[in-house]
Amino acid sequence: MTAHEISEFLAPIRHEFPDQRSLILPALRFAQEEQGWLPQGAMAAVAEATGYSQAYVESVASFYDRLYTEPVGRRVISVCTTLSCMLRGSDELLAHVAANIGTDGEGTSADGMFTLQRAECLGACDRAPCLQVDSNDQQGPLTHDAADAIIGALRADGAPTRYDR
Amino acid sequence: MPQLNSVYRHREFQDLLTLSGYERAGGWNGLKATLEMTPDDALYAFHRSGLRGRGGAGFPMGRKASFLPVDSGKPTYVVCNADESEPGTFKDREILDKNPFQLIEGVAIASYGVGCERAYIYVRGEYGHQWDVLERAIAECRAAGHLGPDAFGPGAAFDITLYRGAGAYICGEETALLESLEGKRGQPRLKPPYPAVAGLYDCPTLINNVETLAALPPIMHRGADWYSAIGPEKSPGTKIFSVSGHVLKPGNYEIVMGETTLRDLIFNLAGGLRDGREFKACWPGGSSVPVLTAEHLDTPLDYESLASAGSFLGSGGCIVMDDSGCIVRASWRLAHFYRHESCGKCTPCREGTGWLEKILGRMVHGEGRLEDLAMLESLFGRISGRTLCALADGAVAPVQSALELFRDDFERVIEQGGSPVPEPMGVINA
Numbered sequence: 001m002t003a004h005e006i007s008e009f010l011a012p013i014r015h016e017f018p019d020q021r022s023l024i025l026p027a028l029r030f031a032q033e034e035q036g037w038l039p040q041g042a043m044a045a046v047a048e049a050t051g052y053s054q055a056y057v058e059s060v061a062s063f064y065d066r067l068y069t070e071p072v073g074r075r076v077i078s079v080c081t082t083l084s085c086m087l088r089g090s091d092e093l094l095a096h097v098a099a100n101i102g103t104d105g106e107g108t109s110a111d112g113m114f115t116l117q118r119a120e121c122l123g124a125c126d127r128a129p130c131l132q133v134d135s136n137d138q139q140g141p142l143t144h145d146a147a148d149a150i151i152g153a154l155r156a157d158g159a160p161t162r163y164d165r
Numbered sequence: 166m167p168q169l170n171s172v173y174r175h176r177e178f179q180d181l182l183t184l185s186g187y188e189r190a191g192g193w194n195g196l197k198a199t200l201e202m203t204p205d206d207a208l209y210a211f212h213r214s215g216l217r218g219r220g221g222a223g224f225p226m227g228r229k230a231s232f233l234p235v236d237s238g239k240p241t242y243v244v245c246n247a248d249e250s251e252p253g254t255f256k257d258r259e260i261l262d263k264n265p266f267q268l269i270e271g272v273a274i275a276s277y278g279v280g281c282e283r284a285y286i287y288v289r290g291e292y293g294h295q296w297d298v299l300e301r302a303i304a305e306c307r308a309a310g311h312l313g314p315d316a317f318g319p320g321a322a323f324d325i326t327l328y329r330g331a332g333a334y335i336c337g338e339e340t341a342l343l344e345s346l347e348g349k350r351g352q353p354r355l356k357p358p359y360p361a362v363a364g365l366y367d368c369p370t371l372i373n374n375v376e377t378l379a380a381l382p383p384i385m386h387r388g389a390d391w392y393s394a395i396g397p398e399k400s401p402g403t404k405i406f407s408v409s410g411h412v413l414k415p416g417n418y419e420i421v422m423g424e425t426t427l428r429d430l431i432f433n434l435a436g437g438l439r440d441g442r443e444f445k446a447c448w449p450g451g452s453s454v455p456v457l458t459a460e461h462l463d464t465p466l467d468y469e470s471l472a473s474a475g476s477f478l479g480s481g482g483c484i485v486m487d488d489s490g491c492i493v494r495a496s497w498r499l500a501h502f503y504r505h506e507s508c509g510k511c512t513p514c515r516e517g518t519g520w521l522e523k524i525l526g527r528m529v530h531g532e533g534r535l536e537d538l539a540m541l542e543s544l545f546g547r548i549s550g551r552t553l554c555a556l557a558d559g560a561v562a563p564v565q566s567a568l569e570l571f572r573d574d575f576e577r578v579i580e581q582g583g584s585p586v587p588e589p590m591g592v593i594n595a
Contacts, residue, residue, distance in 0.1 A: 016283065016326040018240075018366050021348035029290075029329060063350040063508075065332030066290045078291075082252045083452060083498050084409035084484050089589030120334060120502050121252040122291055125409030125484070126416045129592075135293030141592040164293055 001034045001041075003048035010049060023050050028061050036076075036163035037068035066135070066165050073108045073115035074159045077101075077151075078132045081118045084125035088141065093129045094118055096144045100151050113155065135164050167421040168434070169395070171383045171403045172376055175263040176419075182298065184305045187266040193311070195382030199274045200317060207278040211381070213389035215401035220246055220337070220374030221451065221480045223468050232361035233279050233369040242365045243276045243284040244346065244372040247299075248330055248337040250289055251451035252502060253482030256405040256417050257375035261288070261295035264379070265302035271378035272325055273316070274385055279371050282322050287342050290331040299327060334506035338554045339372045341508065352510045353554035376405055396422035400467035404478070408435035410485040411442070411590055423467035427457070430466060431485055439590070442487040446571070450479020452499050453559025455566030456492075475566070491584045492571045496564045497525035503560030514557035517548035521564055528575065531583030538575055541568060 009030045010023050017023060027050055031042040038061055040054075047054040061067045068076075079085075079094040094116070098105050101114045108115045122138050124130045130140030131147065139150060170176040180186030187193075199207050212227025233241060245268070249257040260268055272284045288296050303325055306312045316323035333351045335341045340354035343365050364370025380402065384392045393401045400422045409415045414436030427449060431437065438444060444459050449466075454477040457464070464474040471478045486495060504518040524541055527533050541564070549561040568575060578584045 013326070016324075019347060022328075022346060024348040025331060025345065026329070029331065060348065060350055063333065064290070064330070067331050081498075082502055083448075083495055084253050084415075086495075086498050087410045087484075087486060087490055087590060089591045091586075092589055119291075120505055121250060121254075123249050123255045123258045123289070125253055125255055125407065125482070128409060128415065129589075132291065135291055137294035138291075143592050165290075 001031045001045055003045040006031060006045055006049035020050060021052065024052060024057060024060055028057070028067055032067060032165060033162040036074065036165065037070065037072050039071075068165065071108075074113050075154050076115045076117065076134055076165055078117050078119035078122065080120070080122040080124070080128070080130050080132070080138075082121040084121070085128040085130060088128040090129040093131070093142060093144065093147060097131070097147055097151065100148060114151070134160075167424050168419060169403050169421050170419050172260065172267070172379045172405060173264065173417070173419045174267055174383075181264050181266065182302075184266060184302075184309055184311075191386065192266055192382075193270060195385035196270050196273050196277075199277055199385045204278050204280055207274070207385070210385060210389040211275075211278060214384045214392040215389075215398070216377065216380055216384065216392065217400065217402075217468065218374060219376035219380070219404065219481070221251065221453070221477075223478060226373060226377055229361060229373070230275065230279055230371050232359070233371060234362065235280070237369050239368040240283075240366075241279050241281045242368055242370045243272060243279060243281045244342065244360075244365055244370055245272050245284065245286040245375060245378055246337060246339065246342055246372055247286050247292070247295075247375045248289040248342060249292070249375065250334040250337050251453065251480045251482055252499070253407060253409055253448060253484040254451050254480040255407045255409075256481060258292065258295060259405075259417050260375050260379050261292065261299055265299050266306070267382055268299075268375055268379045269302060269306055269311070269325065271381040273311070273323060274381045275371060275373065275378055276323055277317055279369075281371070282324070284323075284325045285328050285346060285365070286325060287328045287330060287336070287346055289336070290329055290333075296327065296329060303327065333508075334502075335508045335554070335556060338556065341554065342372070343370070350508075352508045353556075355553055396424060397467050397469070399469055400478075404466065404481055406430055406466065406481040406483050408483045408485065410447075411438055411487040411490065412436055412485050413439065420466065423465050423470065425466050426462065427464050427466060427483075428462040430483065431462070435485070438485075438487045442489060445486045445488045445490055446492060446495075446567075447486065448476075448482075448484045448563060450477045451482040452484065452502065452563055453555070454479045455562050456570060458570055489587045489590070491578065491587060492567050492574045493525065493578045494529050494584045494587075496567045497522065497529045499563050500525050500560065503556065507556060507560075511552035511554075511557065513548045513551040514560070517544055517557065518560050520544055521548075521560060525564070528578050529584045533579040533583075535576065535579055537579070538568065538572070
């Protein structure tokens with residue numbers, strides 16, 4: 001993603017923020033849509049488009065869980081493991097998903113298809129145990145079979161055209 | 166056991182995801198009534214309604230709005246906190262999912278009252294679906310002129326900007342949210358100054374939770390007196406409780422404050438427990454509040470009654486655990502949450518939440534010692550009340566109360582050499 005593309009994305013919303021620093025987070029999210037994470041080149045492009053240093057941009061990006069500064073799989077699966085989900089079997093769900101995609105707990109599968117992470121409360125405790133694919137709607141309550149079906153459908157889908165994490 | 170869907174209008178009317186559907190359900194009547202008043206009268210109506218902040222702190226909304234200086238010479242901002250992340254809380258998600266126009270109308274009403282021309286709604290990063298719903302609703306409002314250059318009358322502009330977080334519980338803390346919205350790391354600010362005086366971009370700012378703002382349209386349409394007459398004098402109105410954990414019908418329930426007990430909420434509305442299980446504990450207001458036991462089940466659900474019982478109404482996220490659960494394991498899981506979400510700015514929180522998790526973890530895994538209980542107790546006062554924001558207090562409250570109320574359980578887990586992993590409740594179709 002180039003600085004020019006990011007500037008074009010920011011152009012229609014610039015006037016909504018009296019301080020242009022507010023554009024950094026939207027710019028980072030937009031830059032992440034291309035590869036699903038933020039390589040150095042993307043950080044540099046955000047810095048150029050917003051007028052802040054790359055060091056500052058990285059300091060912001062590194063604060064937020066859903067901005068990835070390391071490569072992740074084509075799909076990020078977040079299994080909520082906070083209390084309400086734990087009481088309904090989230091730890092077992094996490095282990096089951098890991099076994100399905102072939103990771104040892106959290107991590108990225110060997111084929112680069114999936115990254116599995118345990119998430120803190122996803123705001124869907126009525127659907128416990130639940131998981132979220134990228135930032136799609138939270139899915140649950142999930143049996144292990146239902147989780148397998150979700151993963152199977154994702155395998156069939158292939159890579160998304162843009163990543164919304 | 167009165168339920169009253171005032172914020173959850175979508176449970177009474179169909180088709181609230183379209184502007185025309187919302188209009189058929191009485192949408193914009195609250196804003197119309199507001200625009201016929203002076204801004205001062207609108208503020209006075211907020212105040213008289215008795216509405217209190219629904220995000221967790223329960224501060225009177227009208228009073229908060231009245232703190233904004235009128236002569237600062239700077240623009241004034243309204244910020245809606247849609248960073249719902251408190252464990253056990255999913256009430257705002259349903260408003261965003263199913264009744265977005267009522268939130269937009271509420272934001273507009275508050276903005277008229279405090280003289281704001283551009284409001285911001287900060288949506289948690291994980292709420293991608295909810296973001297899409299809200300984005301479509303705002304586009305529809307702009308096309309219809311409800312937002313834009315003449316929103317509040319000819320030449321009286323008002324618009325809303327959506328802003329997306331990126332995964333950080335701390336951004337639900339109001340000053341951390343403002344930092345994040347200004348393009349910074351989401352770390353809380355020293356208060357005072359409070360946001361009312363120096364908030365977003367150092368300007369006077371009213372910041373309120375989704376449920377608080379979505380409560381305004383019916384209040385302004387039906388009148389502050391209508392609202393203040395619902396429920397107890399100090400906690401009027403309706404409140405949405407999210408019930409989760411070991412109940413048969415987890416979900417959101419909007420109830421009249423003070424007229425429903427914790428027992429009614431859990432055992433009637435939320436379907437109660439599985440056969441053969443006994444109630445063990447609940448965290449009634451999200452996870453950042455002291456835990457309650459079976460002794461407290463007859464407590465009415467309002468701010469004062471829950472405080473008298475030793476806990477807080479908080480966000481209304483009621484997490485229920487039956488006797489299959491282990492209070493030590495539950496406390497450890499919550500301690501993990503706060504350790505993970507501590508922003509690291511204040512040492513007592515950054516270090517203290519780590520110690521809480523570590524000590525509870527070794528108890529759960531069979532490496533605890535009886536001296537650990539005294540060590541835990543010595544930590545509480547060194548963490549709580551010593552930080553810029555309430556995250557640290559929230560980390561201590563559930564653990565400290567659990568140790569006070571269930572000390573025998575802690576001792577047994579240590580003596581037995583750990584907390585056995587319980588059979589999870591799993592998926593139940595109630």
